[in-house]
Structures are given as C-alpha cells and as structure tokens.
Amino acid sequence: MSDYDVIVIGAGIGGLCAGALLAHQGRKVLVLEQAPRVGGCCSTYEWNGYKIDIGASIIEFPQVINWAFERMGTTFQKEVDLIAVDPTFTARLHDGTEITFPIDLDKTKEEIRKLAPEDVRGWEKYSKEMDGFLKAALDGFFVTPARSLWDVCKLFAKTPALLKYGSLFFGSYEGVLRKYLKNEKLLEALSFHSFYCGLPPALLPGHFSMIPYAEHGGIYYARGGMIGIPLGLQKCGERKGMEVRLNATVEKVIVENRTARAVKLSDGTVISAKIIVSNINSKKLYTEMIDQSNISRLARAGYKSYRYSMATPMIYLCLDYAPPLKDHHTLMTVPMQKMNDYWFDHYEKGEFPAEQFGILSWTTRSDPSLAPAGHHIIAVTLAPGPYRLKGTTWDNEKETIMQNVIRFLESRYLPGLRDHIVHADFSTPVDFEKRLLSPEGAIYALRQDLTNAMMFRPSAKSKQIRGLYLVGASTHPGGGVPTVTASGMIAADLIGKYES
Numbered sequence: 001m002s003d004y005d006v007i008v009i010g011a012g013i014g015g016l017c018a019g020a021l022l023a024h025q026g027r028k029v030l031v032l033e034q035a036p037r038v039g040g041c042c043s044t045y046e047w048n049g050y051k052i053d054i055g056a057s058i059i060e061f062p063q064v065i066n067w068a069f070e071r072m073g074t075t076f077q078k079e080v081d082l083i084a085v086d087p088t089f090t091a092r093l094h095d096g097t098e099i100t101f102p103i104d105l106d107k108t109k110e111e112i113r114k115l116a117p118e119d120v121r122g123w124e125k126y127s128k129e130m131d132g133f134l135k136a137a138l139d140g141f142f143v144t145p146a147r148s149l150w151d152v153c154k155l156f157a158k159t160p161a162l163l164k165y166g167s168l169f170f171g172s173y174e175g176v177l178r179k180y181l182k183n184e185k186l187l188e189a190l191s192f193h194s195f196y197c198g199l200p201p202a203l204l205p206g207h208f209s210m211i212p213y214a215e216h217g218g219i220y221y222a223r224g225g226m227i228g229i230p231l232g233l234q235k236c237g238e239r240k241g242m243e244v245r246l247n248a249t250v251e252k253v254i255v256e257n258r259t260a261r262a263v264k265l266s267d268g269t270v271i272s273a274k275i276i277v278s279n280i281n282s283k284k285l286y287t288e289m290i291d292q293s294n295i296s297r298l299a300r301a302g303y304k305s306y307r308y309s310m311a312t313p314m315i316y317l318c319l320d321y322a323p324p325l326k327d328h329h330t331l332m333t334v335p336m337q338k339m340n341d342y343w344f345d346h347y348e349k350g351e352f353p354a355e356q357f358g359i360l361s362w363t364t365r366s367d368p369s370l371a372p373a374g375h376h377i378i379a380v381t382l383a384p385g386p387y388r389l390k391g392t393t394w395d396n397e398k399e400t401i402m403q404n405v406i407r408f409l410e411s412r413y414l415p416g417l418r419d420h421i422v423h424a425d426f427s428t429p430v431d432f433e434k435r436l437l438s439p440e441g442a443i444y445a446l447r448q449d450l451t452n453a454m455m456f457r458p459s460a461k462s463k464q465i466r467g468l469y470l471v472g473a474s475t476h477p478g479g480g481v482p483t484v485t486a487s488g489m490i491a492a493d494l495i496g497k498y499e500s
Contacts, residue, residue: 002261002262002272002273002274003030003271003272003273004028004029004030004271004272004273004274005022005027005028005029005273005274005275006019006022006027006028006029006030006273006274006275006276006277006495007029007030007031007032007262007263007271007273007275007276007277008029008030008031008032008277008278008279008471009032009250009253009263009276009277009278009279009280010031010032010033010034010040010278010279010280010472011031011032011033011035011038011039011040011230011234011244011246011279012038012039012040012041012042012230012279012472012484013039013040013042013229013230013233013472013481013484013485013488014279014471014472014473014484014485014487014488014491015031015033015277015279015471015472015488016031016038016230016233016234016237016244016488017068017233017471017484017485017487017488017489017492018277018279018469018471018487018488018489018491018492018495019031019233019237019242019244019277019488020068020072020233020234020236020237020240020242020488021068021071021072021237021488021489021492022242022277022492022495023237023238023240023241023242024071024072024073024236024237024240025492025495025496026240027275028241029237029241029242029243030242030243030245030271030273031234031237031242031243031244031245032245032248032249032250032263032265032271033244033245033246033247033248034247034248034249034250034437035246035247035435035436036246036247037227037246038227038230038231038234038244038246039054039226039227039229039230039231040055040230040279040436040438041054041055041056041436041438041443042054042055042056042226042227042229042230042481043055043225043226043227043230044224044225044226044227044228047318047423047425048318048423049371049372050318050370050371050372050375050377050423051224051225051370051371051377052225052316052318052370052377052379052425053225053226053227053361053363053379054226054314054427054435055226055312055314055443056226056481057221057226057328057329057359057361057363057379057381058085058219058220058221058328058329058361059082059219059220059221059222059226059229059481059482060211060214060215060219060480060481060482061138061142061214061217061482062076062082062218062219062220062482063138063217064138064142064143064482064483064485064486065229065481065482065485067143067486067489068233068485068488068489069232069236071489072236074236076232079232079233079235079236080222080228080229080231080232081222081223081224081228082220082221082222082223083220083221083222083223083366083367084218084219084220085219085220085221085327085328085329085366086102086103087100087101087102087103087327088101088102088103088212088215088216088219088329089101089215089327089328089329089330089331089359090325090326090327090329090330090331091188091189091190091192091330091331091333092330092331092332092333092413093185093188093189093333094188094333094334094335094338095185097115097185099111099112099114099115099185099186099189100326100327101189101212101215101216103215103216103218103219104216105127105216108123108216109123109124112186115183115185115186115189116181116182116183116185116186118182118183119180119181119182119183119186122180122181122182123180123181125180126177126180126181126213127213129165129180130209130210130213130214131213132161132164132165133162133165133168133207133210134210134213134214134217135161136159136161136162136164136165137159137162137165137207137210140155140156140158140159140162141155141159141162141477142477142482142483142486143486143489143490143493144158144490145460145461145476145490145493145494146454146455146457146476146477147455147459147460147461147463147476148455148459149455151455152454152455165207167206168205168206168207168209168210169205169206169207169450169453170205170206170450171205171206172201172202172203172204172205172206173193173194173199173201173202173204173205173206173208173209174191174194174201174202174204174336174340175206176206176209177190177191177201177209184335184336187335187336188333188334188335188336189331189333190212191333191335191336191339192331192333192339192357192358192359193208193211193212194208194339195310195312195339195383195384196208196211196480197211197444197448197478197479197480198309198310198384198443198444198447198448198479199310199343199447199448199449200339200340200342200343201336201339201340202340202343203340203343203449204448204449205448205449205450205453208448221328221363221366221367223367223369224367224369224370225363225367225370229481248265249265249266249437250263250264250265250266250280250289251264251265251266251289252264252289252290253276253278253285253289253290253465253468254270255290255291255294255465255468258294258464258465258466259465259466259467260273260275260276260462260465260466260467260468261273261467263276274467274499275467275468275469275495275499276467276468276469277469277470277471277491277495278468278469278470278471278472279471279472280437280472280474281308281438281439281442281445281446281472281473281474282303282306282445282446282458282470282472282474282475283303283304283306283308283439283445283446283458283474284439285470286299286300286303286458286464287300287303287304290465294464294465295464295465296464299463299464303458306446306447306452306458307446307447307452308387308439308440308442308445308446308447309442309443309444309445309446309447309448309473309479310347310384310385310442310443310444311384311385311386311387311428311429311432311440311441311442311443312381312382312384312385312432312441312443313352313382313383313385313426313427313428313429314379314380314381314382314426314427315379315380315382315402315405315406315424315425315426315427316377316378316379316380316423316424316425316426316427317377317378317379317380317406317417317421317423317424318371318375318376318377318421318422318423318424319375319376319377319378319417319420319421319422320374320375320420320422321374321376321420322376323360323362323376323378323414323417324414324415325360325362325365325378325413325414327362327365328361328362328363328365328366329359329360329361329362330359330360330362330413331357331358331359331360332356332357332358332359332360332412332413333357334357339357342357342383342384343384346383347383347384347385347386348386349386349390350386350388350389350390350391351386351389351390352383352385352386352389352401354401354404354405354407354408355408356382356383356405356408356409357383358380358381358382358383359380359381360378360380360409360413360414361378361379361380361381362376362377362378363377363378363379364376364377375422378414380405380409382405385428385429385441386429387429387430387433387440387441393430394428394429394430394431395428395430398426398428399426401426401428402424402426406418406421406424428441429441443473443479444473444478444479444480445472445473445474445479446458446473446474448478448479453476453478454476454477455476457474457475457476457478458470458474458475459475459476460475460476460487460490460491460494461491461494461498467499469491469494469495470487470491471484471487471488471490471491472484472487473487475487475490476490
C-alpha cells in the first residue's frame with residue numbers, strides 16, 4: 001500500500017492547483033514544499049511589518065484562475081480578496097514622456113490619440129484582432145493538453161476559430177505590433193510586455209502580443225500580498241484533506257520499472273504514492289532527480305537540450321515616504337530596438353548595466369496595509385539578468401550593482417530615493433536559485449519561443465515514466481500565474497482520465 005494517492009512536489013500555483021483539484025476528486029494528497037512558505041514566485045515574505053512580494057506583482061486573466069476555483073465549488077473572488085487595479089500601467093519612456101493605459105479601452109484610445117494620433121485606427125484594428133484571438137484561445141488553448149502533434153491538431157479542431165489566427169504563432173511579438181502601430185513612442189510603451197514571457201520583442205512568438213490588450217479585461221492584486229492566491233488554493237485543497245508540508249525538500253523521485261513509486265527527501269525519508277505530480281523545473285527533474293536508466297537515450301538528450309528561461313533580478317525597497325508615482329505599475333522603458341539590442345549585446349554576453357528598464361511595482365498603492373502607516377513598498381523588476389556575470393559573480397558584485405541601480409532610479413524616476421530607504425534587498429538570479437531551487441533563477445522555467453511551446457514542451461503526462469505528471473511553468477501552457485494555474489487543471493484532468 002502506498003502512503004498517499006498523490007504526492008505533489010512543490011507548492012507553487014501549479015502544484016497547489018493540481019493538488020487541490022485532486023483532493024476534490026477524492027484522492028489522498030500530500031504537497032511537499034522546500035521553502036518555509038507556499039507560492040514559489042507568487043509569494044510574499046515579511047520584514048519588520050512590511051509584506052514584500054517575491055516576484056509576481058499582478059493578476060492577469062483572472063477568469064482562467066476562476067475556472068480552477070469553480071471546479072471546487074467556489075470562486076476566485078470568494079477565496080482571495082482581490083483589489084481591482086486601474087489603470088493597467090503608466091509607461092515612462094526613455095525621453096521622459098508618459099502615457100497611461102486605463103482599463104477602459106475608449107479611455108486608452110484617447111490617451112493614444114494624445115501621443116500618437118496617427119495610430120488610433122491601428123490600435124482599434126489591433127484591439128479587434130486580439131479580442132477575437134483571446135476569445136478563441138481562452139476557449140481552447142489554456143486548459144487543453146498539448147502532449148503531441150495530435151493533441152494540438154485536436155485543440156485546433158475543437159476551436160476552429162484559432163485557425164484564423166495561425167499567423168500569430170509564426171510571427172514575432174515585435175512583428176505583430178508593427179503591423180498595426182507605427183509611432184515609435186507607442187511601440188516603446190508596449191514593448192516591455194514581451195519580457196512578461198521571457199524574451200525580447202524580436203524573439204518572442206507573436207501570439208503573446210495579445211498581452212497588452214488582454215490587460216484591459218481587468219487586472220487585480222491580492223490583498224495582503226500575492227501569496228493570497230496560493231493560500232486560497234491551499235485552503236480549498238485542505239477542506240478535502242490535502243496536506244501541505246513545508247521545509248520538505250525532495251531530492252529524488254524513486255522509479256521502478258519506469259513507474260514512479262515514491263519520493264526521497266533530503267533527510268532520507270521515503271514517502272510512497274500511486275501518482276507523483278512535479279511542480280519543479282522539468283529539465284532538473286528529468287536530468288538530476290530520476291535515475292537515468294529509466295529514461296531513453298533520445299529523451300535524455302532532449303531534456304538536456306532545453307534552455308532555461310531568463311532570470312529576473314529584483315530589488316525590494318521599503319520606504320518612509322509616498323514615492324512620486326501614479327499607479328500600481330510604472331514601466332521604465334527604452335525604445336523597442338534597444339530592448340532587442342540589450343538581449344544580444346548585454347544579456348547574452350553576461351553583462352548587467354546600471355542603466356535599466358523594467359517595472360516599478362508600487363504595491364502599497366493598491367494595498368496600504370502591506371506596510372506600516374505612512375510607509376510604502378516598491379518591488380523593482382529589472383531587465384533580464386544573466387545567470388553568469390562576465391568576469392565576476394553576483395555574490396561579489398551584489399551590493400555594488402544594487403547601489404548603482406538605486407542611484408539610476410533616483411536620477412530618472414524617484415528623486416530623493418536614497419534619503420527615504422528604510423530597507424533594501426536585492427534578489428539576484430543566484431539568490432532565486434538558492435531560495436526557490438529554480439535552476440539558474442529561471443523565472444519561466446524554460447524558454448518560451450516556438451520551439452519550446454505546446455507539444456515541444458515537456459508533456460503534462462510523462463512519456464517516459466508511468467504515474468508521473470508535470471505542472472508549472474515548464475510544461476504547457478508555460479509560465480505566468482494564470483498559465484501555471486491552467487497546467488494544474490490539465491494535469492488533474494489527465495489523472496482523472498488515466499489513473500483510476
């Protein structure tokens with residue numbers, strides 16, 4: 001007899017979603033998490049009365065997350081106290097120009113008219129195209145398995161409207177936007193969204209160009225910090241008996257006759273289960289945590305060939321004043337071509353310059369309770385950071401880089417910043433690797449270009465090991481809070497179908 005019906009490795013959003021849904025199927029579920037808190041990159045830690053988000057700073061596509069809660073007889077809104085965020089963001093361009101994008105599309109159109117009147121019609125055409133694509137994609141793409149070419153064919157057959165938008169999958173993010181928009185300032189304001197998926201505008205597949213439009217469907221913040229989302233999923237699972245064990249690091253998946261049987265923890269404990277669900281990086285899972293004799297030679301080569309996604313260095317600032325910002329999200333942008341050049345001229349060469357672009361997430365703008373009265377928090381998402389710094393290490397340069405970036409922020413975006421910092425912390429790619437056990441600090445697990453999408457991503461139902469399933473950013477549909485939630489639903493559906 002096995003100790004559990006299901007063991008889930010990792011209490012990120014994908015793991016907790018799958019675990020909770022499987023508990024609602026009547027299965028005995030144990031979730032093992034190496035950290036002292038749930039959530040992975042979508043989590044929150046405390047420092048002297050400040051609640052600081054580790055990574056994720058906003059919720060998009062809330063309807064996808066709501067589907068998971070509805071399957072458990074409740075709703076996202078009932079389980080998590082959500083705060084509506086409006087506008088979606090303000091972009092501060094490299095020349096100091098600002099443009100704000102309200103949730104309301106008509107109001108956004110008027111903002112565009114002020115900056116780029118020649119692109120109003122193009123924005124309308126872009127919005128119409130993305131609205132149609134989103135409706136088709138939400139119906140078919142998010143919660144449909146993509147384990148093989150046959151699965152993908154069935155996906156398109158199930159949602160034939162997607163065929164109309166096939167060209168989006170073969171173009172680039174930049175190419176799609178330039179099809180509709182000509183004004184370089186407007187393109188600059190919309191260009192950083194490509195890094196929401198881990199690649200520069202020139203390299204990211206074109207279907208991700210729907211993100212700037214999709215935000216107008218509503219974005220939210222979880223009161224008390226982003227950890228509210230995984231905690232909501234945890235509560236739903238625990239109502240049906242799901243157990244969550246923190247500070248429990250899984251070192252090995254024990255496989256016999258190519259069937260997952262148990263996991264071995266770092267303290268030597270072995271726990272058995274009929275089914276193992278992995279919410280950790282699939283490349284690490286298959287190359288380091290499973291005896292290689294259980295994996296075919298071709299598959300071993302395939303798993304090793306995957307490239308980890310970019311890492312996202314972050315600086316967390318606790319302040320004793322209200323910063324001179326307007327919105328929850330302020331994007332610090334540079335021209336689109338400069339974002340592309342950064343990838344090739346700096347990121348891939350192991351360089352991390354002090355002049356930055358990225359996001360200023362003023363979380364206390366939406367929820368003042370995150371900090372002591374009169375105090376505020378800004379989480380600064382910086383440009384992609386190479387895991388290996390050229391000629392040095394992150395640990396050696398950490399303090400110097402942080403101070404250089406703070407000086408840059410003060411000179412361009414936050415005057416007087418250094419006089420108001422109560423506490424500053426810098427999480428480098430190496431720190432993310434240590435804290436979250438995410439190889440190379442990869443925020444989206446694996447690269448999200450076309451060659452690593454859908455059936456080219458590791459399968460949600462393992463093709464090598466019976467009884468092993470994958471959730472999270474390193475399987476379909478990829479990285480991001482709503483997409484990893486969807487991966488949990490896909491795995492739960494597959495287990496319901498194949499595991500009696």
